[in-house]
Amino acid sequence: MSPSVGIIGAGPGGLALGIFLRKAGFRDFTIFDREDGVGGTWRINTYPGLACDVKSHLYSYSFDLNADWSRLWSAQPEILKYFERCAQRYELGPNLMLRTEIVAARWDGETWRLKTADGEQYAFDVVVSAIGLFTQPVLPDLIVEEPFSGTLMHTARWDHSVDLTGARVAVLGTGSTAAQLVPEVARVAAKVYSVQRSPTWILPKPDREYTRRERWVFRHIPLAKKIYRFRLWLRSESNISVIENGSDKTQEFRDIALKVLESAVPDEALRRRLTPDHPFGCKRLVFATDYLEALTQPHVDVVASPARALRKRSLVTADGTELDVDVVACATGYAAADYLGQIDVVGEDGTTLREEWRDGAYAYLGMAVPGFPNFFMLYGPNTNVGSNSVIFMLEAQAHYIVRALKYMRRRNKSYIVVRPRTMAEFLAKVDAWMAGTVWLTRCSNYFRAANGRVVTQWPRSAGAFWAMTRRFRPADYMFEPQRATVAAVRTTVDR
Numbered sequence: 001m002s003p004s005v006g007i008i009g010a011g012p013g014g015l016a017l018g019i020f021l022r023k024a025g026f027r028d029f030t031i032f033d034r035e036d037g038v039g040g041t042w043r044i045n046t047y048p049g050l051a052c053d054v055k056s057h058l059y060s061y062s063f064d065l066n067a068d069w070s071r072l073w074s075a076q077p078e079i080l081k082y083f084e085r086c087a088q089r090y091e092l093g094p095n096l097m098l099r100t101e102i103v104a105a106r107w108d109g110e111t112w113r114l115k116t117a118d119g120e121q122y123a124f125d126v127v128v129s130a131i132g133l134f135t136q137p138v139l140p141d142l143i144v145e146e147p148f149s150g151t152l153m154h155t156a157r158w159d160h161s162v163d164l165t166g167a168r169v170a171v172l173g174t175g176s177t178a179a180q181l182v183p184e185v186a187r188v189a190a191k192v193y194s195v196q197r198s199p200t201w202i203l204p205k206p207d208r209e210y211t212r213r214e215r216w217v218f219r220h221i222p223l224a225k226k227i228y229r230f231r232l233w234l235r236s237e238s239n240i241s242v243i244e245n246g247s248d249k250t251q252e253f254r255d256i257a258l259k260v261l262e263s264a265v266p267d268e269a270l271r272r273r274l275t276p277d278h279p280f281g282c283k284r285l286v287f288a289t290d291y292l293e294a295l296t297q298p299h300v301d302v303v304a305s306p307a308r309a310l311r312k313r314s315l316v317t318a319d320g321t322e323l324d325v326d327v328v329a330c331a332t333g334y335a336a337a338d339y340l341g342q343i344d345v346v347g348e349d350g351t352t353l354r355e356e357w358r359d360g361a362y363a364y365l366g367m368a369v370p371g372f373p374n375f376f377m378l379y380g381p382n383t384n385v386g387s388n389s390v391i392f393m394l395e396a397q398a399h400y401i402v403r404a405l406k407y408m409r410r411r412n413k414s415y416i417v418v419r420p421r422t423m424a425e426f427l428a429k430v431d432a433w434m435a436g437t438v439w440l441t442r443c444s445n446y447f448r449a450a451n452g453r454v455v456t457q458w459p460r461s462a463g464a465f466w467a468m469t470r471r472f473r474p475a476d477y478m479f480e481p482q483r484a485t486v487a488a489v490r491t492t493v494d495r
């Protein structure tokens, strides 16, 4: 049988899967997205300064290298155009169903029923969630002491109609988004407050445009692009020990971050406020070009106390300071660990993913969950890579899923579910690999579930993930429904 496939999400992951399915001769697939176009993260987020922190020649598909990247780390509009062009080039248009939000997915014993926010239903043999890791913005818990008369927005929904020229702006947060946004806001605003709960380690991002000569070489010598990309990949892989607590690499990068801070921030008191007290690498690393410099400008204040409340025209921080502001921009991140939190996924015997994952999300190779047949994920639990390109990881996953479907087609199977034992063995490995990582050290990060388990991060190199996914092993799966599967799963993963 050639299964019909419903893909939820038209970001880089969903598009890659669509392209690979098409290449493998699967015609019956639909890619749903609640947005009005493709590109995922790079369509949704449009805040000033948004750019990638992985070099563009690596943050792009291996099968569609782009000679025309304008700079080392491209900005959002260029990345969005790239993914839009890929969707067009590989003729995914007829397979797209945009402005369609999926709110529920239910396995009825033979097919998956997808329900949209408008109440429509679609049936598929196989469903793949490609909704990404950063789709649920988190707003800070602010007490509204008085209705705020200014603008409050999350960076994930930037309101371009708000003119920041001459405005007083508070930017909440210290992650990658804040590091990109603050310099841009500081260029036009009269006053900027960088409101920080805890400062972050900042690594340099020496961005520049590619020269005309470099671009000529990329355009006319196709092998040059491949070699360049491979070198970038190797360099990222060589930094993998940055995820190991106490490694030489961690120390080396920490020293670089301290030097960068020292040279960018001459004022000692400010430098002290910007020196993190958590272990290097525990939070997502931030690469920035001009963030620290922006924080030293006379009209920019670093406020070392988290936001607590809103009043009519001001923001109040935990230490009682009242900041008069027109705009509060929340660069406060996403509920990344809450995988599929916005979709009701119901598998065999009425089991829900939400219930299964009450102690933190897990999935075999980040893609398959026992008790949820014919269901896969892209960018699922424990697949966020620490030192390489997410696109590389997404391609590895999309290839794996297509291999699984090709196996089903070849063997005329209509049912596939990962074995509970395979799942348990994989989880034990992940937990063992995770044990020595920086992510488990003392800090708050978005990688953990409520019980402290790191559920987002892949604790090894991208190459190791590729090696584990390059073959589809039928022995890891069952191709007939089994009774009591779900009960077995619960006992194996209850730890």
Ligand SMILES: Cc1cc2nc3c(=O)[nH]c(=O)nc-3n(C[C@H](O)[C@H](O)[C@H](O)COP(=O)(O)OP(=O)(O)OC[C@H]3O[C@@H](n4cnc5c(N)ncnc54)[C@H](O)[C@@H]3O)c2cc1C
Pocket: 008, 009, 010, 011, 012, 013, 014, 032, 033, 034, 035, 038, 039, 040, 041, 042, 045, 050, 051, 052, 053, 054, 059, 100, 101, 102, 103, 130, 131, 132, 133, 134, 135, 177, 342, 343, 378, 379, 388, 389, 390, 391, 394
């Ligand atoms: C601001 C920001 C900056 C980032 N910068 C970097 C970076 O510099 N380097 C890096 O490696 N990664 C970065 N990332 C991570 C980035 O998300 C991934 O690199 C990549 O976009 C993941 O692709 P994806 O297709 O898995 O998910 P996404 O790009 O998140 O796409 C998911 C798609 O699913 C859709 N969707 C979600 N829920 C539903 C639903 N219920 N129904 C229908 N459609 C739905 C969304 O609308 C979206 O289009 C960044 C993320 C954010 C938010």
